[in-house]
Amino acid sequence: MLFGMTIKVAVAGATGYAGGEILRLLLNHPKYHSGELEIGALTAASSAGQKVAELMPHLPQLADRIIEPTDMEHLAGHQVVFLGLPHGHSAQIAAELGDSAIVIDCAADHRLKSAAAWEHYYGSEHAGHWPYGIPELPGHREELAKSNRVAVPGCFPTGATLALYPAMAAGIIAPEVVITSITGVSGAGKKASVPMLGSETMGSLKAYNTAGKHRHTPEIAQNLAEALHTQQEHIKVSFTPVLAPLSRGILTTASADLEKAITEEEVRGIYEKFCENEPFLQLLEAGQQPQTQNVVGANTCHIQVEVDQGAGRLLVTSAIDNLTKGTGGAAVQCMNITLGWPETDGLPLAAVAP
Amino acid sequence: MLFGMTIKVAVAGATGYAGGEILRLLLNHPKYHSGELEIGALTAASSAGQKVAELMPHLPQLADRIIEPTDMEHLAGHQVVFLGLPHGHSAQIAAELGDSAIVIDCAADHRLKSAAAWEHYYGSEHAGHWPYGIPELPGHREELAKSNRVAVPGCFPTGATLALYPAMAAGIIAPEVVITSITGVSGAGKKASVPMLGSETMGSLKAYNTAGKHRHTPEIAQNLAEALHTQQEHIKVSFTPVLAPLSRGILTTASADLEKAITEEEVRGIYEKFCENEPFLQLLEAGQQPQTQNVVGANTCHIQVEVDQGAGRLLVTSAIDNLTKGTGGAAVQCMNITLGWPETDGLPLAAVAP
Amino acid sequence: MLFGMTIKVAVAGATGYAGGEILRLLLNHPKYHSGELEIGALTAASSAGQKVAELMPHLPQLADRIIEPTDMEHLAGHQVVFLGLPHGHSAQIAAELGDSAIVIDCAADHRLKSAAAWEHYYGSEHAGHWPYGIPELPGHREELAKSNRVAVPGCFPTGATLALYPAMAAGIIAPEVVITSITGVSGAGKKASVPMLGSETMGSLKAYNTAGKHRHTPEIAQNLAEALHTQQEHIKVSFTPVLAPLSRGILTTASADLEKAITEEEVRGIYEKFCENEPFLQLLEAGQQPQTQNVVGANTCHIQVEVDQGAGRLLVTSAIDNLTKGTGGAAVQCMNITLGWPETDGLPLAAVAP
Amino acid sequence: MLFGMTIKVAVAGATGYAGGEILRLLLNHPKYHSGELEIGALTAASSAGQKVAELMPHLPQLADRIIEPTDMEHLAGHQVVFLGLPHGHSAQIAAELGDSAIVIDCAADHRLKSAAAWEHYYGSEHAGHWPYGIPELPGHREELAKSNRVAVPGCFPTGATLALYPAMAAGIIAPEVVITSITGVSGAGKKASVPMLGSETMGSLKAYNTAGKHRHTPEIAQNLAEALHTQQEHIKVSFTPVLAPLSRGILTTASADLEKAITEEEVRGIYEKFCENEPFLQLLEAGQQPQTQNVVGANTCHIQVEVDQGAGRLLVTSAIDNLTKGTGGAAVQCMNITLGWPETDGLPLAAVAP
Secondary structure: OOOOOOEEEEEEOOOOHHHHHHHHHHHOOHHHHOOOEEEEEEEEOOOOOOEHHHHOOOOHHHOOOEOEEOOHHHHOOOOEEEEOOOOOOHHHHHHHHOOOOEEEEOOOOOOOOOHHHHHHHHOOOOOOOOOEOOOOOOOHHHHHHOOOEEEOOOHHHHHHHHHHHHHHHOOOEEEEEEEEEEEOHHHHOOOOOOOOEHHHHOOOOEEOOOOOOOOOHHHHHHHHHHHHOOOHHHOEEEEEEEEOOOOOOEEEEEEEEEOOOOOHHHHHHHHHHHHOOOOOEEEOOOOOOOEHHHHOOOOOEEEEEEEEOOOOEEEEEEEEOOOHHHHHHHHHHHHHHHHOOOOOOOOOOOOOOO | OOOOOOEEEEEEOOOOHHHHHHHHHHHOOHHHHOOOEEEEEEEEOOOOOOEHHHHOOOOHHHOOOEOEEOOHHHHOOOOEEEEOOOOOOHHHHHHHHOOOOEEEEOOOOOOOOOHHHHHHHHOOOOOOOOOEOOOOOOOHHHHHHOOOEEEOOOHHHHHHHHHHHHHHHOOOEEEEEEEEEEEOHHHHOOOOOHHHEHHHHOOOOEEOOOOOOOOOHHHHHHHHHHHHOOOHHHOEEEEEEEEOOOOOOEEEEEEEEEOOOOOHHHHHHHHHHHHOOOOOEEEOOOOOOOEHHHHOOOOOEEEEEEEEOOOOEEEEEEEEOOOHHHHHHHHHHHHHHHHOOOOOOOOOOOOOOO | OOOOOOEEEEEEOOOOHHHHHHHHHHHOOHHHHHOOEEEEEEEEOOOOOOEHHHHOOOOHHHOOOEOEEOOHHHHOOOOEEEEOOOOOOHHHHHHHHOOOOEEEEOOOOOOOOOHHHHHHHHOOOOOOOOOEOOOOOOOHHHHHHOOOEEEOOOHHHHHHHHHHHHHHHOOOEEEEEEEEEEEOHHHHOOOOOHHHEHHHHOOOOEEOOOOOOOOOHHHHHHHHHHHHOOOHHHOEEEEEEEEOOOOOOEEEEEEEEEOOOOOHHHHHHHHHHHHOOOOOEEEOOOOOOOEHHHHOOOOOEEEEEEEEOOOOEEEEEEEEOOOHHHHHHHHHHHHHHHHOOOOOOOOOOOOOOO | OOOOOOEEEEEEOOOOHHHHHHHHHHOOOHHHHOOOEEEEEEEEOOOOOOEHHHHOOOOHHHOOOEOEEOOHHHHOOOOEEEEOOOOOOHHHHHHHHOOOOEEEEOOOOOOOOOHHHHHHHHOOOOOOOOOEOOOOOOOHHHHHHOOOEEEOOOHHHHHHHHHHHHHHHOOOEEEEEEEEEEEOHHHHOOOOOOOOEHHHHOOOOEEOOOOOOOOOHHHHHHHHHHHHOOOHHHOEEEEEEEEOOOOOOEEEEEEEEEOOOOOHHHHHHHHHHHHOOOOOEEEOOOOOOOEHHHHOOOOOEEEEEEEEOOOOEEEEEEEEOOOHHHHHHHHHHHHHHHHOOOOOOOOOOOOOOO
16 A cells, blocks of 8 residues: 555554564564654553553553553554454454555454354354465465455464465375464463463463364464365364463474375475575474574574374474564564565564573 | 382482482382381482482482492392483393392383384394383283383373373274374483573473484384284374473373264263273363373373364373373382382372462 | 361362462371371362362362362361461451361461551451461470461561571571562462463563562561560561562572671581471581472472671572472471371472472 | 774674674664674684574574684674673683774673782683773763773673662662572573573572672672772672573662662652663663563663662662673674664664563
8 A cells, every 4th residue: 555654553452462562563663763654552441541661661662652442533543553452343443444544453353264164163243354464375465465454364373374385285285284283371362360370381281272172273274275275174174272381482283194205305395485585484404493482572484394204294393473473573564565665674583592 | 029028229310300200209108108118229320429418409308318320239139120221221230130129110221012113213222122111001000010120111102102092992093193292391301401401491392303203103103003902013103292391291182083983972981991990090071181280290191082073083182290100100100010019109199280 | 186086177268279289288198098187178269169170180189079168167077277268367267166176377367466567568457366387486386286276477488587597596697687589470379360470470580569568578577586586676677579480489588797707617507406307497518509499399498508708698598389388388287286296297308300 | 983884793602692692683783784784704612614594593694604613714804893702712812803893792801890809700810801881880881982892791780780870879878788680591601501401490499609609799899889989899799699490581689778868759860860861771660660571682671769668778670681781782782882873773672572
């Protein structure tokens, strides 16, 4: 889209972890420093009226800002509006903002194409599908560039899709994938609950929403179906999310039966092609496994691929920061694309390690 | 075996994590308190000559003990000798100790039946197979009761086998299993290395020895082959170990294609039967997932089983403490069996949570 | 006190962390195994009606027990009642239970002798003082042995008092102490709140209730005043609690100006005398610092003492498990004393390390 | 100093944690993006010859770079040379580089003014004092601007000095300070050792180099003496470092007797004046405590100050990231100053939280 000199950006749900991450990245954005990007309204529900200094002391540049209520009075008049809200809100807000605003939604509302899948997993009426924000998938970058609506992907689907899409598109694996994704606790959001207390999560590991119950399951199937140009019903996804004692990071282990005899070198060739020219995808050197600390705070996805001859399976592992490439970084990356700005602007490649 | 009033127990490799855990459990053993079990020689290599107080301050009862060198001079004369040494040492030590001593080996040397698998994975000559210390597997308890040699299982095989054996034995899953096991860092032992530093492991997740490279892969295959009364070559195991930032605990996620239409209730029935009368196996109530903190310091294995209808797979998750049920607890459990003592003596059921 | 063959024990507030720890220890108690101790009612407020299996899966022996409401109907008829409730409840419950029951209170209600201090720190009326449960302080063990009421100390005061009492009693330090105590997150209890989420506590350190605001401050002053046979107003306590990313453990660093020239050997002599014959106090060898993992799950307190010649101060460090020696272990230790049982019964000396 | 268009920067000890952090920040530096700063030689000792991709996968922009040996052949010809080496090397390297190069030393060699203190704490000959890199201390920024040598401060002295300097300079506290600083494990560097293993550090807290033994003690005294315009012998520093289970972060708790009656408001006034116009110092609002996660990856220092009326002491707490403001960030900040560049260039203010 084309706007004037300064793009004014609002963040609804600014005090959650997704909102905070978007703000961290915007404050590092070259267009913010050049004055071409302005951080406008920061809104939230229960914390409206409080200062950023109290709620997010890690963002000192915004210390004196007051959180506003999430309503049209405060969101109108921005060229870009990020939504970091629970699902169920974005369709109406987008309608009220109208077509002149770019709306980038971190909730699940507009990720799924299948109304049936939506209704099965969310139990409410499907709000329709928006352009889906993994620019690295064929055709997506171009679609995003022309759109004023973006559905930011789920964190697990990002890690799993970037791991399996190339092999699925190349037709070398069966459409029956087994994924165990291990995540840090920030994925659960900034909401008080006993199971997410430090005491319950430190020093402990636990699977949850197992055996097809996790809402990210159909989103993964949708992406892999796209790779095969098929319906998502044809993709079987066994998805097991596991909660681990770290704040940021998702390590995905994904495997599927090999459909044909193929060498590891040939597989690497497929992945090299997929990753080449993609600034945020790093296919690691053979023998090196992704480690989540190497992507903390960065918008990168580290990938490794191997052939397990004994099991007759392809194994792909990937690491992302669930709050950066998994949410806030993807959101800013998509903003850059919709605005025609350099896609990497404001998005760290180097991670905060160790 | 039958001995006199007091069983004298030595621990070789006493200053490693396995050795320390065995000692912690022996100090809690009712036969230790009644005087029927005596803790004899504690031996090690490089730390010989040092006091326990310096090396293992968490064992104050043994504070004044001196670590001896690992040799016959110090190991002879004990009725039970635990070996917590690197692999490659136990065959010779056992030969020198002779048949009058019970030898319980925490190393890998005698776990595998297949010389070919041993040579492939360890690159040395196979030292032969000893009775294998998962008493919960059919026939094992009886075999252990008559033996003076025990091969304590690997930590990953314990978690994976207890998860999959019942389904495999019942013939409800295909012999192609996919396992991702997430482990705490104590599994790597007490050996200085950069990748195992706190800085490299806290706040990070990493897969390692992937795609069939981990030495526990053939041990898992061997156990599942036993369930099917087949050769281990007929079992395909895709095994992915992941290192996570906690000290103790292994969470195993294991799945396989269902071979027949079966309800979750029927599957639970199979697992209930397997777990009933087993003091250390806890099939959790439907809907509750194993969490490693609930087994820390305990000799229990928590298990959950589900049917994933969408993926057509059985999903089993299990949690153990890698140092207790995964190593030192299994070793003490097997000692109890070989001595004809109550199997649960000295082995906590309640965990140190949170 | 003298009872018949079997002591029936109730735990009110059984589902909190203190209650769970008391139960873990009782299940390991030799009198439980001999049948002389019976675990009776387990009560709580909001979780009444639920099964232990759902709430505390780490206690499989009690899996089928139902949590009852905390009322006289369920608490009456027990010889020992542990209270793991928020402060403000214990006086009334104790009154209703009457003198025939031993009441061991983990809340703060009866810890302070000074009504003024209570009212200042808690803003409510003082409920009176009960015998205070640090048996290692002179006179306390004897007082507890004759009592049917016990005020279990706060976790910070336990670590700080055991560190400083000997030096204070010996008159070698000024009555102005500076204490920084670093604690794991389980000290905050099992109550949902945003600041105690895993995301907010992992990978982070934060002081809280600083500069005299923490309610444990007057309790520390009271104990040190006892050492000096003075009023607690004469003791100045600068107390800074810090929250750190671990579940269990308190490391206390405590220092004070030396009042007289004294060698480190002389100081060690004072502490050796204090610790000798105390099963739960371990004065570490010179040069070795307490480490909280060496007391996890154990009822021990590790202590080190040094003279800082440059600063002219005594430095004492101590490590305890806040849930064991800091709460539940102290409670069981005091129960043993009031019942005339061996004081160490059921209380681990060896820790779950690493 | 004045140079031509492009400043070529070398990092010796590039593969350590300090070196890696300097590189992370340089890659984010606007002068790097504008081409005015070039990252030249990356050198190390044992890892020379390896690729950055293998050693520091978190820096994908430098993936193909080869680590060179640390010698003049590779370090000569750079306008700025960062030294992230063990102490004992920098004097000679600086001499060989000559005056035309800016040398910024992260080791301890040139931090201390007192040869006696150096010899006491390091046991070797004093190499002399270089301008000391805390630009926020009066006079330092000006001195650094004119210098081609910088001694980057120790991480603990940075946190402790920024906490106590304002009060000391204002004459409101006694020159006898008590400091407990709790640090993440990355401060120990990337060197294999058993005590720094994940198993030994996760879930544990331990004080070390206590009672005046830590080498940062005289550095703190030197800085506080500067505030008082006195000799460092007149400052008594009781310094207790504590190791905690996190990777990055130092929380400092510092206190001293108040020398005069003063209100908290007056004290805040002193600190507000010290922090005002300092981009990296954040005096938090009254009632809010510094939390290390709010400075992770940022060059900021969060500070809180309180009057503890009961204890008659001033309490100051501060939080820094030991690798950023504590080392690498301070180094880059000082480089900016010596080069006459904007001091905040390349240095994040917003932290990677949670």
